[in-house]
Structure formats: structure tokens, C-alpha cells
Amino acid sequence: MLRVLSSSKANFWPRSYSLAFNYSRSRQIFRVSMYPNAQEQGALQAAENLMNETMARYDPSHDAFHVQRVRKTALSIARALSAQQPDLLEAEAADPYGYFLPFFQSLSSEHGLDLISDGRARQVVKVVENVSWTTEKELRSTGKIEEWHRVCVELHCVQDADRLDAIGAFGIMRCAAYSAAVNRPLHAPPGRLDTAVQHFYDKLLHIQERLKTEPGKQMGAKRHQFIVDFLNSVENEYNAEALEVACTA
Structure with a gap:
């Protein structure tokens, strides 16, 4: 589970630690604790159970295996x-209360049930609701992309991970699996557009240019080339002519 905080700046912390906050009108307490704690572990398990049941x-x-891959990649x-931007961690740690003041203020003004008491659950929901390629496409076409969409690093990590699973070796297998599920031809003579191969040209070949993080772009370059090579092989095999085999008496 990503460490999701209600802040417009990027948040990067060591993999084995989390930030725990207590806030009152009289004082502010900032402390580092091991992640996940008992409450977080319960929320994680409940979320995983729901995911397995739903998927x-x-x-x-x-x-569910798709979701697990996306989580792992994110x-x-x-x-x-x-690892690439440790200076962000050092700058934030120097004045934690000053950095997280907007976060504390947002907590005091927001209401509603949150299994994770510092507000991360609401942010997780917001990330999940905005991961989809189609959702982002619709937001762009209607001019509804907000500053949060542009700067939320947690969103970008999950978006890139989800899109990376649509290209490369797993992307090819997933495209074939979905095509079989909806009875869509894998390949057809030129002129027919409702095929698995056409889906690569309509969407999958464009994913690389929509990745947002530098690590995601590095992974995407390799996976993009993999599907380019795959499509070239498909066309070469489809256009192959029968070989004449010499028969000797």
C-alpha cells in the first residue's frame, strides 16, 4: 500500500516506515512508526479480501493477479x-510540522468515516477513482484535469503501474485473454478493425507516451519495444508464403 498523504507536494519515505500523526488544538506531535501497524494491517487485509472477491x-x-502485479509495480x-530524490526526504524532515500544516488543516475541516485515521483512506479512494486510462481521457477531453491530477505522485505511481501491465509480455497475454472472453478475433485480414491486433494500434502502442514517472518510463520503453517486435512477428508470420520443399526420389 502506498503511503498516501493529503498534500500537493511529493512524499517519499523509507519502505519500512510510515508517518503517524496526532493533532490537537494545543499541540502537534510528529513521530515515525513501523508500517503497517495493527490498524493498517487490518485495513489492508480487508481491502485485499474485497479485491479478491470482486476480481x-x-x-x-x-x-486478482492483475491487481497484485499493479500493486507490486507501483x-x-x-x-x-x-532513491532518486532523497533530498525531498531530507527537506521535509527538517521542518515536518511546517511541511504538513496544510495536511493537518485539511483533517480538521473534513468529516466522515476513515479506517485509516490520518485521512489516507479518502486519498486512496481518490487515487483509485482516477487511475483509469478512460477516466483520464474523459477528464482531458472535457477540460476537467485539476492540479491534483498533475502533481499527485501516488496517483502517478499507480497509473504507470496499471498501464505498464497493459504492455510488454503481460500486456500481450491480457489482450489475448480479453479477446477470447468477448469472442474477438485475434487477427483478421486487412480492413477488419475489431481484432486483438488492432487494439495494439488503437491504444497499447500509445501507452508509453502517457507514462508519468521516470522509473515508469524506463520500464515502459522496454515493454513498448517488446510489443513492437511482437507485432512485427505477427505480420511476418501472417504474410509468409508457403515454402517449396524439394522432394527426392
């Missing part, structure tokens, strides 16, 4: 960002 309804292109991207 069991779908075909292999959108199953955490990998987040750790890479932390």
Missing part, C-alpha cells in the same frame, strides 16, 4: 523515486 467475477485480463516505482 473473481472477471476474466484473466482483469483478475511500489517498485515508488521506491525508485525515493
Whole structure:
């Protein structure tokens, strides 16, 4: 689970630690604790149970294993960002209360149930609601992209991870699995557009240019080239002519 904080700046922290906050009108307490604590572990387990139950309804292109891969990749991207930009950690640690003041203020003004008491659950919901490629496309077309969409590093990590699972080797398998589930041809003669191969040209080949984090872009370059090579192989095999085999008496 990513460490999600209600702040417009990037937040990077060591993989084994979390930030725990207590806030009152009279004083502010900033402390570092091991992650996950008992409350967080309970929320994580409940979320994973719900995910497994929900994704069991779908075909292999959108199953629980897809979600697990996305989570693993998102955490990998987040750790890479932390390693690349340690100065952000040092700057934030120098004056933690000053840095997180907007976060504390937002907590005091917001209401509602939150399993994670410092407000992260609401932010997690917001990230999940905005991960989708289609959702972002609609927001762009209607001019509804906000500053939060542009600067939320947690969102970018999950978006990149989700999109990376749509290209490369897993992307090819997922495209074939979905095509089988909806009875879509894998390949057809030129002129027919409702095929798995056409989906690569309509969407999957454009994913690389929409990745947002530097680690995501590095992963994406390799996976993009993998599907380019795959499509070249498809066309070469489809256009192959029968070989004449010499028969000897």
C-alpha cells in the first residue's frame, strides 16, 4: 500500500516506515512508526479480501493477479523515486510540522468515516477513482484535469503501474485473454478493425507516451519495444508464403 498523504507536494519515505500523526488544538506531535501497524494491517487485509472477491467475477485480463502485479509495480516505482530524490526526504524532515500544516488543516475541516485515521483512506479512494486510462481521457477531453491530477505522485505511481501491465509480455497475454472472453478475433485480414491486433494500434502502442514517472518510463520503453517486435512477428508470420520443399526420389 502506498503511503498516501493529503498534500500537493511529493512524499517519499523509507519502505519500512510510515508517518503517524496526532493533532490537537494545543499541540502537534510528529513521530515515525513501523508500517503497517495493527490498524493498517487490518485495513489492508480487508481491502485485499474485497479485491479478491470482486476480481473473481472477471476474466484473466482483469483478475486478482492483475491487481497484485499493479500493486507490486507501483511500489517498485515508488521506491525508485525515493532513491532518486532523497533530498525531498531530507527537506521535509527538517521542518515536518511546517511541511504538513496544510495536511493537518485539511483533517480538521473534513468529516466522515476513515479506517485509516490520518485521512489516507479518502486519498486512496481518490487515487483509485482516477487511475483509469478512460477516466483520464474523459477528464482531458472535457477540460476537467485539476492540479491534483498533475502533481499527485501516488496517483502517478499507480497509473504507470496499471498501464505498464497493459504492455510488454503481460500486456500481450491480457489482450489475448480479453479477446477470447468477448469472442474477438485475434487477427483478421486487412480492413477488419475489431481484432486483438488492432487494439495494439488503437491504444497499447500509445501507452508509453502517457507514462508519468521516470522509473515508469524506463520500464515502459522496454515493454513498448517488446510489443513492437511482437507485432512485427505477427505480420511476418501472417504474410509468409508457403515454402517449396524439394522432394527426392
